[in-house]
Amino acid sequence: MILADLFHDISDVFFPPLCISCADVLPDCQDKVFCRECLQNIHYITQCHCPVCGAIFPDSPAGNHLCGSCLDNKPHYTFARAALAYEGIILDAIHQFKYGRNIIHGAALAGLLADFHFPDMDWSTYDVIIPVPLHIRRLRDRGFNQALLLARALGKKHGLDVDFSLLKRRKLTLTQTGLDKKERAINIKGAFFAAHPGRLKEKNIILVDDVFTTGATINECAKTLKKGGANQVAAITLARVL
Ligand SMILES: [Zn+2]
Ligand SMILES: [Zn+2]
Numbered sequence: 001m002i003l004a005d006l007f008h009d010i011s012d013v014f015f016p017p018l019c020i021s022c023a024d025v026l027p028d029c030q031d032k033v034f035c036r037e038c039l040q041n042i043h044y045i046t047q048c049h050c051p052v053c054g055a056i057f058p059d060s061p062a063g064n065h066l067c068g069s070c071l072d073n074k075p076h077y078t079f080a081r082a083a084l085a086y087e088g089i090i091l092d093a094i095h096q097f098k099y100g101r102n103i104i105h106g107a108a109l110a111g112l113l114a115d116f117h118f119p120d121m122d123w124s125t126y127d128v129i130i131p132v133p134l135h136i137r138r139l140r141d142r143g144f145n146q147a148l149l150l151a152r153a154l155g156k157k158h159g160l161d162v163d164f165s166l167l168k169r170r171k172l173t174l175t176q177t178g179l180d181k182k183e184r185a186i187n188i189k190g191a192f193f194a195a196h197p198g199r200l201k202e203k204n205i206i207l208v209d210d211v212f213t214t215g216a217t218i219n220e221c222a223k224t225l226k227k228g229g230a231n232q233v234a235a236i237t238l239a240r241v242l
Contacts, residue, residue: 024037049064056240080234081120082240130225131150131162147209185214211241221233222235
């Protein structure tokens with residue numbers, strides 16, 4: 001046994017790993033962050049879905065098919081996928097991470113996202129990962145961009161570069177909470193700009209954010225990146241409002 005392993009074992013005796021949701025001791029699973037019981041309450045998104053926006057169709061007999069919204073108004077992104085439903089202990093953990101600045105929760109959630117298998121995602125066809133940017137004022141208040149932490153976990157897992165300098169936010173928007181899809185799109189319009197358009201040319205990009213609600217933010221980012229020369233923009237989020 002090497003010294004680092006021994007130190008790890010000793011520290012686990014005095015400071016055993018705890019489930020980040022219920023704080024129960026996690027027996028014999030140092031790399032897990034939720035206990036078995038809490039894991040059963042996490043809803044991974046595996047149902048039939050819209051191949052573009054990823055909207056799910058619970059118990060759909062028709063399999064994957066385009067949703068009405070994508071048929072009416074094709075988004076600027078090629079497709080959007082999320083790993084988890086934005087509810088229950090995942091919603092609580094995301095709030096702890098974002099607003100409680102709890103980095104342990106952040107690392108745990110980033111690990112869940114990086115380990116999730118997106119069946120229709122071919123990571124090798126993408127050039128770079130870009131996190132959805134925060135406005136500089138919000139970044140100063142929060143101290144970190146939650147999307148960047150998630151993007152870094154995905155970049156490490158899939159061997160892709162993460163570049164937060166390519167897309168910037170120029171508009172400090174009002175909170176999107178309480179707004180419907182149309183109002184959100186209006187609120188976010190013109191909020192982003194491509195900082196180095198020359199570096200986006202013909203690039204296939206993965207946008208990363210924490211939560212997909214109506215897709216208005218992701219769509220505005222994708223529109224900006226494509227206007228800046230990007231070829232394709234896909235979006236991966238940790239969670240999705242169902
Ligand atoms: Zn638990
Ligand atoms: Zn759709």
